[in-house]
Every structure is written in structure tokens, then in C-alpha cells.
Amino acid sequence: MTRSSGRHVLFLSWRDLRHPEGGGSELYLERVAAELITQGHRVTLFCQAYAGASKVETRPDGLRIVRRGGRHTVYLFAALLYLAGALGFGPLDRRAPGRPDVIVDVCNGMPFLSRCYARCRVIALVHHVHREQWSCVFGPTMARLGWWIESRLAIRVYRRCPYVAVSESTRRELIELGVDPERITVVYNGTPPVDGAPVARTAHPSLVVLGRLVPHKRVELALRATALLAVELPGLELVVAGQGWWDAPLRRLAADLGIEDRVRFAGFVSESDKHELLSRSWLSLVPSLKEGWGLTIVEAGVRGTPSIAFRSAGGVVEAVVDGRTGTLVDDEFEFFRSVRALLLDQEARDRMGKAAVRHAERFTWPAAGAAFAGVVTGRGPATTPHLANQRVP
Structure with a gap:
């Protein structure tokens, strides 16, 4: 034109x-x-x-x-x-x-x-x-x-x-x-193409939540899952990347749960830092109440990182191919169980990560x-x- x-x-x-x-x-x-x-x-x-x-x-x-x-x-x-x-x-x-x-x-x-x-x-x-x-x-x-x-x-x-x-x-x-x-x-x-050298996964179990810090993103669910899993997985780390007016309540909850040493609030991250986080993390958690699409899911997919999201959360059912590129769940208990299951199953994570790369390439x-x-x-x-x-x- x-x-x-x-x-x-x-x-x-x-x-x-x-x-x-x-x-x-x-x-x-x-x-x-x-x-x-x-x-x-x-x-x-x-x-x-x-x-x-x-x-x-x-x-x-x-x-x-x-x-x-x-x-x-x-x-x-x-x-x-x-x-x-x-x-x-x-x-x-x-x-x-x-x-x-x-x-x-x-x-x-x-x-x-x-x-x-x-x-x-x-x-x-x-x-x-x-x-x-x-x-x-x-x-x-x-x-x-x-x-x-x-x-x-x-x-x-x-x-x-x-x-x-x-x-x-x-x-x-x-x-x-x-x-x-x-x-x-x-x-x-x-979905942006992969840019930069590959980044190795963390040696310890690691989770990432990426997005604005507002109530409907429900980062609380990731914090509570981390608190429950910390007993079984003492090296577990959660990175919360993003900023927003709900930051202070989330930090207070992390303190109340006794997981301040396991949660890092990264604030705003640059594109390069974001993709490094997605590359290093074992799983991407998307506990949001509603998403039109789920851009962070396919961005994680580009980096071979499976995602866990909620089946009722709108467009995420298209961004995640359930059981292949990640997992869709129906409630908080199932969310916790899916996070635990994938953290303990490297073979499943690797298989889903490879499929997530192929799926992300379509967009x-x-x-x-x-x-x-x-x-x-x-x-x-x-x-x-x-x-x-x-x-x-």
C-alpha cells in the first residue's frame, strides 16, 4: 500500500x-x-x-x-x-x-x-x-x-x-x-521473536508472575501457593514482575505468610529483563481473573516456559493449549496442585515447554x-x- x-x-x-x-x-x-x-x-x-x-x-x-x-x-x-x-x-x-x-x-x-x-x-x-x-x-x-x-x-x-x-x-x-x-x-x-542468547533455568525451583499489580490479576493466589510449597521445596523462589497500586497489599500478604525471603518484587522490568525472567523460570503463573488474550503466556512460550492459568479467565484458553503448552485449572486448590505437579516433573515441563515454543510461533x-x-x-x-x-x- x-x-x-x-x-x-x-x-x-x-x-x-x-x-x-x-x-x-x-x-x-x-x-x-x-x-x-x-x-x-x-x-x-x-x-x-x-x-x-x-x-x-x-x-x-x-x-x-x-x-x-x-x-x-x-x-x-x-x-x-x-x-x-x-x-x-x-x-x-x-x-x-x-x-x-x-x-x-x-x-x-x-x-x-x-x-x-x-x-x-x-x-x-x-x-x-x-x-x-x-x-x-x-x-x-x-x-x-x-x-x-x-x-x-x-x-x-x-x-x-x-x-x-x-x-x-x-x-x-x-x-x-x-x-x-x-x-x-x-x-x-x-509474539516477539526470540532475541539474545539462551539463558539457563535456575538451579532451584522458580516461578514468575508478570503483569500489572491490580486486584483482578490475583497475584495473591501465587503468593499462597508459594507459601504452601515452601515447606516441601525449601529453595522455591517467586518473582513478581510489574507495578501498580496493589503493590503494598501484596507485600503485606507476603510478610503475613512468612515468605518475604522467597518472594522478590521486581517492579517494572525492561523487555530484556522480562525475557530473561521468563527464560530462567521453571513456570509462569497467570492467576488473573480475566484476560482478553494472555500475552505473557505466549511470551513465556517463546522462551519454552509452560504457564498455568484459569479456564474461566477468557482468552487464556486460546493462549494455553491445555495439557500441551501448560495447564488450565478451575479453582485455587487445582491451581496449587498443578503448580506442585509441574515443579516436581521436569519431563512434563520440558515437553510442554517445547510445545509452547511451537504454539507461540503461530502468532x-x-x-x-x-x-x-x-x-x-x-x-x-x-x-x-x-x-x-x-x-x-
């Missing part, structure tokens, strides 16, 4: 990847944006401002980022600035490339409702439905309001818009809420970008192959 034929795509997202609470959703957005740019599209990301970040930034790959508002006001700023032309698409910014041809409204529970004011094509991007998370984070009143906005109001507002879901699980949940199946395209996450960012571009241009398929139950060779 030549640059002259490319669209101007505006992503509306409450965060960008460099935000202190940025995670898998933001990584997906920026990697897809990068792929769109390589295909000749122009891409702008609008998101909330935060300390230390510039209001307008243009990345080396061409991605233009505009930051305004805060955690909640970013939604209002998006509407007002779009209508006023001050987002960089009108007379208030002469350097701007023109109004967008397509808006991608990233619906992380709370949508931007851009269909109400935008005069261009709008695509709703949904990582997962937040049915369980609302009550996990908010009180009863706010939880009911948030769920009504997500499950009723947003479905009504975007009723004629195309949707992108990041997993077949999310697609099914959207259909249950009333979205027309023909309007939903599944575009899976990609690439160029493929994701090509599929997303098909939705942007209106030429993409309404469905993509369901990979979860395909046989891993």
Missing part, C-alpha cells in the same frame, strides 16, 4: 504503553499501530496525560501521540478536542495531517463513545468484557453503573460499527451481549497488523481461524 492511499487512523485509548499502568492492551495497540504505519497508514494515538510525559510526541516509527486529561477526564477531552479541532486535525494545529479517516475506539471497560460525535468510520476494539472486574475494583453502585455502560449503553452506541476482538473468547462474550457476529473480527496478539505482529489493516480499510474478513484447539505438533 502506498502512502498516498493510506488512511489516517486515530486510536482513542485511556493509556499509552509508557504510562505507569500500561500493559498488554497498550502493547497490542502500539504494535498494531506500528504495523499500520509500515503499510502506509498514518496513525495518531490520543490518551491521558501523566507526569513526565510530553503533551505531543512523534515516535521514530511515525506514531504521533497526543496526551490530554487524566484517568477519567481523558474521555471528555477526547470528545471536546475532536469537536474543536484541537487534537491536531484542524486549524488549531497547522502541522497536523488532517482529520482522521478512521477512529479506533479502545473500549477498556469504559468506552469513549466516539460514535456519538465523530464524523468518520468508527471501529470498537475490545480486549475483554469486564463483567467480573467491575465488582472486583469498585463498590456496588459504581460497579453496576460501569457494567451498564459497558454491556448496555456501549452496545447500543456501537450497534452499526465493526468490532475487533483479540480472542475468540472475547468474540463470544460480545455476541452474548448482543453484538452482531458478522461485525466482529478476531485479531490475535503477535506474529505482521499477521496481526495485516488483519487489523483489513478492518481499517473495510476489506478484512469477519472472522479469523480459531487456534485454541488446533493440534500442537
Whole structure:
């Protein structure tokens, strides 16, 4: 696609990847944006401002980022600035490339409702439905309001818009809420290729949890499993890599469980440190209540590290091929038993790790970008192959 034929795509997202609470959703957005740019599209990301970040930034790959508002006001700023032309698409910014041809409204529970004011094509991007998370984070009143906005109001507002879901699980949940199946395209996450020399596993049993430290990630389950297994496996270590506002309660729980010497809170880790952790660890634990996909699962898979996750947690059922690349469980007791069983069975870990590498290789960012571009241009398929139950060779 030549640059002259490319669209101007505006992503509306409450965060960008460099935000202190940025995670898998933001990584997906920026990697897809990068792929769109390589295909000749122009891409702008609008998101909330935060300390230390510039209001307008243009990345080396061409991605233009505009930051305004805060955690909640970013939604209002998006509407007002779009209508006023001050987002960089009108007379208030002469350097701007023109109004967008397509808006991608990233619906992380709370949508931007851009269909109400935008005069261009709008695509709703949904990582997962937040049915369980609302009550996990908010009180009863706010939880009911948030769920009504997500499950009723947003479905009504975007009723004629195309949707992108990041997993077949999310697609099914959207259909249950009333979205027309023909309007939903599944575009899976990609997986970065292995980079750097191999890193040996730790000599001692080791576990890793990777992700934002928020209640619905349920890192507590990994801490409690570590406490129970520490008696049987005195060398056991758990690394919790990530940052978030739930950090202090998790540290207090580790102290209450008497496992401060067995748990390392690594905080934010760089890409190279992350992949070293995934390479060195015996198992990756994903106790999250809900995930749209499970990016850390396939990232661990690239490094030959099996994962244990919950069957009810949405897209993880596609990221993990149960019994082959890792294990899916139904409750905390089964989670503990599966962690113990795999820590004590090197042959099973090795077999699953090799299968996890093959499974992860199926997902690439160029493929994701090509599929997303098909939705942007209106030429993409309404469905993509369901990979979860395909046989891993």
C-alpha cells in the first residue's frame, strides 16, 4: 500500500504503553499501530496525560501521540478536542495531517463513545468484557453503573460499527451481549521473536508472575501457593514482575505468610529483563481473573516456559493449549496442585515447554497488523481461524 492511499487512523485509548499502568492492551495497540504505519497508514494515538510525559510526541516509527486529561477526564477531552479541532486535525494545529479517516475506539471497560460525535468510520476494539472486574475494583453502585455502560449503553452506541476482538473468547462474550457476529473480527496478539542468547533455568525451583499489580490479576493466589510449597521445596523462589497500586497489599500478604525471603518484587522490568525472567523460570503463573488474550503466556512460550492459568479467565484458553503448552485449572486448590505437579516433573515441563515454543510461533505482529489493516480499510474478513484447539505438533 502506498502512502498516498493510506488512511489516517486515530486510536482513542485511556493509556499509552509508557504510562505507569500500561500493559498488554497498550502493547497490542502500539504494535498494531506500528504495523499500520509500515503499510502506509498514518496513525495518531490520543490518551491521558501523566507526569513526565510530553503533551505531543512523534515516535521514530511515525506514531504521533497526543496526551490530554487524566484517568477519567481523558474521555471528555477526547470528545471536546475532536469537536474543536484541537487534537491536531484542524486549524488549531497547522502541522497536523488532517482529520482522521478512521477512529479506533479502545473500549477498556469504559468506552469513549466516539460514535456519538465523530464524523468518520468508527471501529470498537475490545480486549475483554469486564463483567467480573467491575465488582472486583469498585463498590456496588459504581460497579453496576460501569457494567451498564459497558454491556448496555456501549452496545447500543456501537450497534452499526465493526468490532475487533483479540480472542475468540472475547468474540463470544460480545455476541452474548448482543453484538452482531458478522461485525466482529478476531485479531490475535503477535509474539516477539526470540532475541539474545539462551539463558539457563535456575538451579532451584522458580516461578514468575508478570503483569500489572491490580486486584483482578490475583497475584495473591501465587503468593499462597508459594507459601504452601515452601515447606516441601525449601529453595522455591517467586518473582513478581510489574507495578501498580496493589503493590503494598501484596507485600503485606507476603510478610503475613512468612515468605518475604522467597518472594522478590521486581517492579517494572525492561523487555530484556522480562525475557530473561521468563527464560530462567521453571513456570509462569497467570492467576488473573480475566484476560482478553494472555500475552505473557505466549511470551513465556517463546522462551519454552509452560504457564498455568484459569479456564474461566477468557482468552487464556486460546493462549494455553491445555495439557500441551501448560495447564488450565478451575479453582485455587487445582491451581496449587498443578503448580506442585509441574515443579516436581521436569519431563512434563520440558515437553510442554517445547510445545509452547511451537504454539507461540503461530502468532506474529505482521499477521496481526495485516488483519487489523483489513478492518481499517473495510476489506478484512469477519472472522479469523480459531487456534485454541488446533493440534500442537
